[in-house]
Structures are given as structure tokens and as C-alpha cells.
Amino acid sequence: MTDIKETQGLILSNAPHIKTGDSVQKIMWLVVASLVPAAAFGVYTFGLHALVLIAASIISAVAAEALYQALLKKKISVIDGSAVITGLLIGMNVPPTAPAWMVVIGSFFGIIIVKQVFGGLGFNIFNPALGARAFMMASWPVYMTTGWVPFSGSNVLAGGVQNAAGLPQQAFDAITQATPLGALKEGPKILQEMNIGIGQLHDFLFSSSMIKSLFIGNIGGVIGETSALFLLIGGIFLLARRIITWHIPVSFIGTVGILAFAYYSAAGLSCPWMAVLFHLLSGGLMLGAFFMATDMVTSPVSAAGMVIFGVGCGAITFIIRIWGGYPEGVSYSILLMNAATPLIDRFTKPRVFGVK
Amino acid sequence: MFSGFKGGIHPPENKHVAEDKAFTNLPVPQMCYIPLSQHLGAPAKPVVEVGQTVTEGQLIAEAGGFVSANVHSPVPGKVVEIKEINTVNNRQMAVVIEAEGAFSSSAQPRQTDDWEKLAPEEILRRIREAGIVGLGGAAFPAAVKLSPPKDKKIDILIVNGSECEPYLTVDDMLMQTFPKEIIDGTRMLMKVLGVTRAIIGIENNKKKAVQALKKTLASMSIKEDIAVKALRTKYPQGAEKQLIYSLTGKQVPSGGLPMEVGVVVQNVGTIFAAREAVVFSKPLFERYITVSGKMINKPGNYKVRLGTRISDIVEECGGLKGEPAKIVIGGPMCGLSIHSLDIPVVKGTSGILFLSKDEVKTGDFSQCIRCGRCVAACPINLVPCDLGNAVEKNRYDLVEELRPLDCIMCGSCSYSCPSNRPLSHFIKLAQAWVRKQKK
Structure with missing residues (x-):
């Protein structure tokens, strides 16, 4: 006969009695792991200072979170990995020559002002890393928009971008100082002074050599955005592990692609597909669409909401790229859509089963 | 294959623990604790007194209303007490019977009736008399479900063999062991409902059950339109509204019942028991259950008398391997956790799980991260x-x-x-x- 004592430690609770193996902590650390290839590639291309920046931003983000929670006598939750993601993304979102003190201040801002004062993980309205990026853009625009590593000449991989359109050397050197999107935005002005038309600029930027460089990451940009290849590897890993769903990345990237095709077709480009590829692979699109727009806390909860969110991000990104003041619009597009998320959630409540 | 309902999850099935274990009869317990409310609806009213001798299958409490069910003695013996006991979901009155004397029905060859010669009303009456309720777990009186209001036209009987709860294998084993009886019972209920179409829905992880039913169906020459359909293995495929949607594409209106889309759903276990009730005049005093989980020595599928306490089942199943973290009556998704081994098996008990700490959900919860x-x-x-x-x-x-x-x-x-x-x-x-x- 079973002794009744054996049942004294029994757990009583409502159903269900089993749960998924995924925890918040596991999800966060898998996101960190998925960012490692692109971050490592950034360090490989841009050198030790890139590593210093990434390390400084991660350490200061974790320190900021622990400090804030200790001061407010809250449970210290840095082990959940969310502050590590924020720090890592801040480090990946600055130019490779930025000063380390800037990312330290940026990380403190991102963690304390953007995340913790709103209530911490789960309650913040804006993506903390993007909030920090916007803060740094406003505070130190020079550090944030200059200091790119030129992408002409003999770079580390594949021998650099070739002067495919036969631009004069002086023009080629001038427009490869910044990022490819910078070249798209500022190029016409620079080349106009040399009496070179926009057609030749497009021939260069939308050349297969350029696309190849963008795909591998042999270009200028912030530390973590350059290699579409390594970002895709991380993104596909997150999709395969079901950490993220396809809705946001596909609708975000898809919208940019469709708009680019429409815009360049209307502009009379003979092969708009190369322009589409240029827009998809350049700038922060891959980094933003797979790793920042998909931030669970600041994006909608329903599938329909996620698609609307992604389309909104894509549209704003393209509008900023073509007509805005900045060469790149990914981070502002996500921040704007973060603000719209509660509204999207409200209007995309799924139709309840059995309700007409 | 129709892809089925939206959403759902894929929890580890853990069916292997008790899968393919043929039914074993558990010994009759010395003491039976028979609650008066083993069904949805009004509790049954006792019709026996303390000290009275009862026979196996004798009515001991009669339905306390239209939505209620008769309760019968699972053993021959003497009523020793009528008292309040703890059951799976509440504290309620129960008849306590101590087994003694001879078993009348189970020892003798059964008399069988040909239900095809019976009128639908007579079949329904026998089902009601026998106290048949939904054996999938909800325990809704079967006779009530089988008598829809006149203005509701029923055109399909859906037989629920999906058994989407992890661990549970009792319906799977019923379909493998008694395919002929289940199809026969399905035809019988079709006659009661006056429908010509029935669909038996089974999750495609129960290949043997699907095969057994398909094979049996092909070997029988019947006029009714009965189809066996394999459904995608996805929880909660066996939830009534989801099953109807997966099989027919119809959505039961919010707040409504299946009959509003012309459907009645019965679980395979219920159909098996209903057929026995009609053909053998056998009241519902025993049922098949799955005993599973890492902490029980002999997991498997068992036939057990209602009123048997969990402690008796533990003993008959080789005892516990150690202290379970949780004991669950039913499946791990919808079942109820219990605090005592004195709780008896009732009509709605489909399984008993003795779960170890690594099998169950434990620990604190944290804030929502809105992952969706x-x-x-x-x-x-x-x-x-x-x-x-x-x-x-x-x-x-x-x-x-x-x-x-x-x-x-x-x-x-x-x-x-x-x-x-x-x-x-x-x-x-x-x-x-x-x-x-x-x-």
C-alpha cells in the first residue's frame, strides 16, 4: 500500500501541466548567438577597434541594467540576456571608428531611459538599441555619420568593389568614401561637379560587382550591417529555431523590394532588378528586418499585425532612402512603427473562431 | 487532407509510455467509492440505503434531472456508507460499497440483443438507463446529446478518435482492439440520430487505429456512409469545435453547440460503452483508462471499475518509482492535478498520470514579453x-x-x-x- 506521505509534496495547479522548453532566457541567448556571425565579420573587416566598441557597449548595457535594478531594489535580471542583445546591437550599429565613450553613454541611455524607466523588459515602447542609436545620431552626428571605411581598392575580401561603370578615378574615390547608400544619396551632387550624369552612378552602384560586395560585406557601413550573407545566416537560424516568424522580415524586406522595383521602373532603369538587389542588400535592412524589427516587445503580437508592421517599416525605409534627409531609414522606420504598435495591435485583433 | 484549424501546438506526445500496451483488467477493489455527480448536470439521487446489499450493475442513484445520469454499482456487495468524499474536481456525496458475493454479469455468458431490431427510442432509453456519459473527459450525459431539440436538424455524427492529449493511449487502444464494435456502435448512434453520414476522425499519429478501422469498415457491408479520416497531429485536434472544423469546415458559432451546424460529436469510448449498454444491457460501471507517466512502474491501458481509488490502481500497477511531482487525472493539457490517492476513478477519468519533476511545468512566471x-x-x-x-x-x-x-x-x-x-x-x-x- 502506498504511504500517503508519498503524496505530500504533490504540486497542485491548474492545467496545463506541461510547457514548452523555450524560456525567455533561452530565446534571448539564441538571438545573441544568431548575431555572432555578423558581429564577428564586422570585427574581422574593421579590426580590433570594432571589437572594443562591441565589448564596451555590451558591458555598459549589462552594467546599466544591473545598476538600475540594484538601485531600485528590483530583481537583477541581466542573466536573461536581453541587455546583452541591446548592448551587442548598439555596438553593431555604430561606425567602426566611433569613440568608445560614445557607445558607453549610448548603452546607458538605451537601457535606462528607453527600457527600464518604462518598466523594463516587456514594457518598453521602443527598441532600446534603436532608441540609443537615435540618441547618438542626435547627440554626436559627426561620429555617427562619418568615419566609414572606404570600400574601394583592395579590401579584405574579394578584392573590393570594381569601378564597373568606368568612373574617373577621382569620382570613384570620392563616392566610395562613405557607405553605398551614402553614395546613392550624395553621389549625384558630387558627380554633377565633375559633369558625370546620374546614369553612370546607377551603372556603378547597380553593377554585379557592387551587389557581390554588398552580399559578402566588402563595403563601408556600421560594424554589424555590412555582410548580408552573415546576417542572413543568423536570420535563417532564428526562423528555423522558431524564435521569430517570417511575417516581419519578409514583409519588411519585400516592401522595400517592391517599392524599389516600382521606383526604378518608373525612373526608366533598364534593369530595375539590380537596383532592387542593391536596396535589399545595402544599409541596415537585413540587420533591422531580422534582428531589430522582430524585437518581440516592441512589435505587434498577431500575424496580421506583424505584416502591417513590416510593410510600414519597409515603406518608411524606402521613403527616407529616396526622399529623406538621411541616406538610410531602417532605424527610424522601426522606431516609428514601434510607436504605432499598440494601435496596430488594437486594430488587428484576430477574428474569434465562430464569430461572424 | 484538409489542413484543419488555425493555431494549436505540438507538445511532446509521450504516447510511447503506454502505447501498444494491450488492455489488462485491473482486479476489482475491495472498497468502491462512487460519487453521485460523475457527469455534467444535476447530481444523481441515491436509491440505496446504508447496509443494503447490491448486485453488480444495480442502480444505486438515479438521474437528478434531464441533464444528469444514472449511477450503478460497479461491484456486488454492501453499501457501507453514504458520505462526502474528495473527488477529482470537488467534494461531494458518494456511495461506498464493500465488495462481497458473486459477480453476476461478468461471470456469465452475455445475452446479446440485435440493436438493428430495436427502435431508436428504445436504443436511446437503454443508453440513458445505463448512465452513459461522454468518456473523453467532459462527462456530458450521452442521451442528452443524442436527443437534440426537434428544430435542430442533425446530418453528421462525428466520432472523436483524435485523442490529442499527450500520454493518453486509451482511445487508440480501443480503436485497435474493438474496431468492429466501434463501427457497429457508430451505426447504432446514427440510427438514433437519424443521420446517414458519419466521420471517424483520428490524428495521423495513430496509424494502427486508422488502419484497423479502415480495414474493418471495408470488410463490412453496410449501407451507411461512414468515413475514417486521418487528421493532422496537432493539439487540440480533439476539441469539439476544432474537430468539427477540421472535418467539415464548419465553425460552431461562438457560444453555440455543435448541433447548430448539424453535428453531434461522440468520443470512441462513449460509442463503445453505449453499444455495450444497448447490446448487453450493461450499465456504465467500468471503463478503460491509460495509466502513464515516468513515476509509475507499470504504465499501460487498463480496464478498471468506477469507484476504484487511485491508491488501489498504484498498487496494481506495480507501485510508484518514487515521489511524483504531480498526479494528473486526464491528460497533461486539460487534466486536473490531485492532492490525494484516495480519489476514485469516475466516468470521465480517461487517464491517470504520475509525472516526475522533469515532466511538469514548475517555477515562477515572469512578465509578458509580447512574443505573440x-x-x-x-x-x-x-x-x-x-x-x-x-x-x-x-x-x-x-x-x-x-x-x-x-x-x-x-x-x-x-x-x-x-x-x-x-x-x-x-x-x-x-x-x-x-x-x-x-x-
């Missing part, structure tokens, strides 16, 4: 995270528009939450609040 997994998992298309957040913050003013009453309590949201939030528990609280407001 609960939204994707909800087969009813609710937003469980919003409901949970509102309840947690006592903002009951927000819950009604989130439609908690549409929740079918499948637990998919709680299962999928990475923050371990007890979402279905929160929704239960929201339901109670909304119901109170409506009064």
Missing part, C-alpha cells in the same frame, strides 16, 4: 497575453471585449508561453468575472 506565441497558438483566435496582463493587473474592465468566454480552456497559450505565465488560469479568472457581471 500565445496568439499564434490559440485555436480560437483570442489574444491570451492581453487577457493575462489585464487580469494580472486587476483591470477586469478590459477583459470583456477580449472575449474570455470563447476560450475552450485547451491550455495551448500557457503551454507556449516562454515566460511561464499561467495564461489559461488568468483566462479562467476573467471568465468567472464576466459570468458574474452577466448575472
